[in-house]
Amino acid sequence: xxxxxxxxxxxxxxxxxxxxxxxxxxxxxxxxxxxxxxxxxxxxxxxxxxxxxxxxxxxxxxxxxxxxxxxxxxxxxxxxxxxxxxxxxxxxxxxxxxxxxxxxxxxxxxxxxxxxxxxxxxxxxxxxxxxxxxxxxxxxxxxxxxxxxxxxxxxxxxxxxxxxxxxxxxxxxxxxxxxxxxxxxxxxxxxxxxxxxxxxxxxxxxxxxxxxxxxxxxxxxxxxxxxxxxxxxxxxxxxxxxxxxxxxxxxxxxxxxxxxxxxxxxxxxxxxxxxxxxxxxxxxxxxxxxxxxxxxxxxxxxxxxxxxxxxxxxxxxxxxxxxxxxxxxxxxxxxxxxxxxxxxxxxxxxxxxxxxxxxxxxxxxxxxxxxxxxxxxxxxxxxxxxxxxxxxxxxxxxxxxxxxxxxxxxxxxxxxxxxxxxxxxxxxxxxxxxxxxxxxxxxxxxxxxxxxxxxxxxxxxxxxxxxxxxxxxxxxxxxxxxxxxxxxxxxxxxxxxxxxxxxxxxxxxxxxxxxxxxxxxxxxxxxxxxxxxxxxxxxxxxxxxxxxxxxxxx
Numbered sequence: 001x002x003x004x005x006x007x008x009x010x011x012x013x014x015x016x017x018x019x020x021x022x023x024x025x026x027x028x029x030x031x032x033x034x035x036x037x038x039x040x041x042x043x044x045x046x047x048x049x050x051x052x053x054x055x056x057x058x059x060x061x062x063x064x065x066x067x068x069x070x071x072x073x074x075x076x077x078x079x080x081x082x083x084x085x086x087x088x089x090x091x092x093x094x095x096x097x098x099x100x101x102x103x104x105x106x107x108x109x110x111x112x113x114x115x116x117x118x119x120x121x122x123x124x125x126x127x128x129x130x131x132x133x134x135x136x137x138x139x140x141x142x143x144x145x146x147x148x149x150x151x152x153x154x155x156x157x158x159x160x161x162x163x164x165x166x167x168x169x170x171x172x173x174x175x176x177x178x179x180x181x182x183x184x185x186x187x188x189x190x191x192x193x194x195x196x197x198x199x200x201x202x203x204x205x206x207x208x209x210x211x212x213x214x215x216x217x218x219x220x221x222x223x224x225x226x227x228x229x230x231x232x233x234x235x236x237x238x239x240x241x242x243x244x245x246x247x248x249x250x251x252x253x254x255x256x257x258x259x260x261x262x263x264x265x266x267x268x269x270x271x272x273x274x275x276x277x278x279x280x281x282x283x284x285x286x287x288x289x290x291x292x293x294x295x296x297x298x299x300x301x302x303x304x305x306x307x308x309x310x311x312x313x314x315x316x317x318x319x320x321x322x323x324x325x326x327x328x329x330x331x332x333x334x335x336x337x338x339x340x341x342x343x344x345x346x347x348x349x350x351x352x353x354x355x356x357x358x359x360x361x362x363x364x365x366x367x368x369x370x371x372x373x374x375x376x377x378x379x380x381x382x383x384x385x386x387x388x389x390x391x392x393x394x395x396x397x398x399x400x401x402x403x404x405x406x407x408x409x410x411x412x413x414x415x416x417x418x419x420x421x422x423x424x425x426x427x428x429x430x431x432x433x434x435x436x437x438x439x440x441x442x443x444x445x446x447x448x449x450x451x452x453x454x455x456x457x458x459x460x461x462x463x464x465x466x467x468x469x470x471x472x473x474x475x476x477x478x479x480x481x482x483x484x485x486x487x488x489x490x491x492x493x494x495x496x497x498x499x500x501x502x503x504x505x506x507x508x509x510x511x512x513x514x515x516x517x518x519x520x521x522x523x524x525x526x527x528x529x530x531x532x533x534x535x536x537x538x539x540x541x542x543x544x545x546x547x548x549x550x551x552x553x554x
Contacts (some may be wrong), residue, residue, distance in 0.1 A: 062096055069100035076100075099127040125149055126159055133167030141167055142180075158184070158194045165200055169207025174214065177204045178221070185228075201225050202235050209243045218243060219252075231263060238270045245278025250287070253278060269295070273306055280313035288313065301333075308340050315348025320357075323348055337368070343376050350383040358383065371403065378410055385417030393417055406437070412445050419452030427452055428461075443474045450480075454487040459496060466500075475507055482514050489522030494531075497522055511542065517549050 057079060064071045076097045125145065132141035142164055145156045156164075161184050168177035181204050184196045205221055208214035222240050225232055237260040244253040253275060260267060272295040279288035292310055295302060307330045314323040327345055330337060342365045349358035362372070362380070372380070377400045384393035397414050400407050407414075411434045418427035431449060434441060446469040453462035466484070469476065481504050488497035501519050504511050516539045523532035539546060 058096065095127070098125075101128075125154060126163060129160060129163045129167075133163055133170070136167075136171055138164065138167030138171055138173070156194070158197055158200065161194060161196070162200050162203060165203045165207075169203060169210070172207075172211055174204065174207035174211050177207050178217070181221075195228070198225070198230055198233055198236065201230065202233070202239065205236065205239050209239060215243050215247055215249075222256075232260075232265065234260075234265050234268060234271070237265055238268070238274065241271055242274040245274045245281075248278060248282045250275075250278050250282050250284065267295075267298075267300070269300055269303060269306070272300055273303075273309065276306060277309050280309055285313060285317070302330075302335075304330075304335060304338055304341060307335065307337075308344055311341065311348075312344045315344055315351070318352060320345065320348035320352055320354065324357075337365075337370075339370055339373055339376070342370060343373075343379065346376060347379050350379050353387070355383065355387065372400075374405055374407075374409070377405065377407070378413060381410055381417075382413050385413060385420070388421075390417045390421050390423075406439075408439055411439070412442070412448065415445060415452075416448045419448055419455070422456065424449075424452045424456045424458065441472075441474075443469070443476065443480075446474060447476070447480055450484065451487075454484065457491065459488070459491070459493060463496065463500075466503075470503075470507055475509065478504070478509050478512055478515060481509060482512075482518060485515065485518045485522075489518055489525070492526055494519070494522045494526055494528065511544065513539075513544055513547055513549075516542075516544055516546075 060075070064075055129141045129145055132138065132144070145160050145164060149156060161180065165177045165180060168174065168180065181196055181200060184194050184200065201221060201224075205218045208218040208221070219240060222232065222236065225236070237256060240256050241253050241260075244250070244256065257267065257271070257275065260271070272291055275291045276288050279285070279291060288310060292302065292306065295306075307326060311323040311326050314320065314326070323345055327337065327341070330341070342361065346358055346361055349355075349361065358380070362376075365372070365376075377396060381393045381396050381400075384390070384396065393414065397407065397410060400410060411430055415427040415430050418424070418430065427449060431441065431445070434445075446465060450462045450465050450469075453459075453465065462484070466476070481500060484500055485497050488494070488500065497519055501511070501515065504515070516535060520532045520535050520539075523529070523535065536546065
């Protein structure tokens with residue numbers, strides 16, 4: 001039945017019917033279940049060798065390529081076998097096939113198809129070059145474009161070069177990209193040279209800047225663009241201004257901005273955000289505020305990053321009230337503060353001890369549907385402990401755990417707070433919970449607990465914890481040991497202090513003059529003058545020079 005319909009006089013109508021039918025089959029073929037239906041529908045087109053058939057076949061191949069490049073390649077092979085004498089593939093056909101071969105990784109087939117295109121008088125090697133570069137095979141792409149393609153009579157153009165430039169930069173080979181860019185500047189047809197365009201320059205400039213420590217080279221390339229008569233676009237200016245701002249070279253950034261405006265490239269939000277960040281990092285708040293006001297005046301709407309950057313600088317410099325005005329302006333203009341926005345202002349309030357404002361802002365944040373994260377909980381808990389509100393801090397700590405947040409750094413804050421108020425047993429309980437949850441305590445946690453235990457005369461536990469600390473591969477420094485020695489000697493536990501003194505040698509911690517003086521003082525205070533004298537001799541043998549404090553004890 002369908003065969004008779006296909007032979008109807010209205011060929012265009014039938015062709016459209018077949019294409020719709022083919023597209024439906026190809027959607028199923030994309031799932032790998034009905035590719036034979038796509039072949040069947042394609043065959044129906046192949047047997048209609050009219051002048052419009054190649055257009056229909058190319059459209060069918062393109063549709064197949066969108067769903068399954070492999071199916072499209074298979075259909076092309078069928079097309080070559082069946083229809084080539086009457087309906088030969090054209091440049092559009094080969095372009096689709098080269099793209100499909102490149103996408104599925106059959107780069108040898110793509111190159112073969114490219115050779116066929118050259119024989120037919122065309123050229124479309126860009127999909128092949130792009131596929132190679134996407135697979136981090138830019139060296140092979142360069143070999144094809146610069147050596148093998150010219151043999152086939154295909155000279156690389158500016159688009160070919162730009163693909164290669166991007167491939168090199170994506171592989172962190174910006175110096176080679178720079179060399180290739182200079183090759184392009186040699187506009188000599190016999191050598192295949194093509195003058196680079198703005199996109200070519202932008203690609204290399206971004207590559208140089210992304211690799212770091214290449215700002216001078218990138219800036220020189222920027223000047224070179226102008227010398228070549230090219231007009232940098234917004235992308236070019238933004239790249240240079242961003243790099244200069246990160247380097248805190250704000251005078252140069254201002255010069256580039258002035259040149260940008262003069263040449264008719266209007267600064268956008270990215271431009272202003274880069275400048276704002278640069279001025280804040282350079283400690284120039286007035287200039288930063290000037291950028292903020294200018295962008296609002298010029299109709300460039302600030303985004304959350306803009307507000308967060310400016311607020312962050314103000315809060316770090318004790319200007320939280322000004323930051324709050326920026327925050328209110330942000331909300332008034334219809335921008336929704338994110339967690340970082342709230343965290344920035346909360347930290348500013350916390351640093352200045354503005355607990356009431358901090359609490360009100362926290363309530364606003366929760367009302368607006370943003371729950372505290374690790375960072376915000378740590379700010380709040382740290383602030384409460386700093387102001388002696390340990391009970392409030394513990395309530396927040398419990399809430400944090402109920403929300404399912406893993407309080408890694410927070411444990412340190414809580415244990416320090418508990419030790420400060422003498423609740424060492426509670427601190428040790430938190431330490432046990434930390435271990436049971438698979439977290440690894442760091443040197444700060446151990447030092448906090450050991451000092452807390454010493455302050456509460458829990459010497460056995462303190463010594464036990466010190467041994468565990470070393471057993472975990474965390475080696476304390478001499479400041480830690482000196483503090484512990486001082487605690488022990490003051491409590492008359494000189495024998496234990498001597499054990500700690502000897503332990504320092506075993507764990508390869510250098511004993512300094514304070515170490516020796518502390519233990520000598522301990523011996524003298526408890527009438528053990530002979531031991532103090534022996535220790536003084538050992539001090540000299542150890543290469544530690546005694547000072548006046550040492551001899552005063554002796």
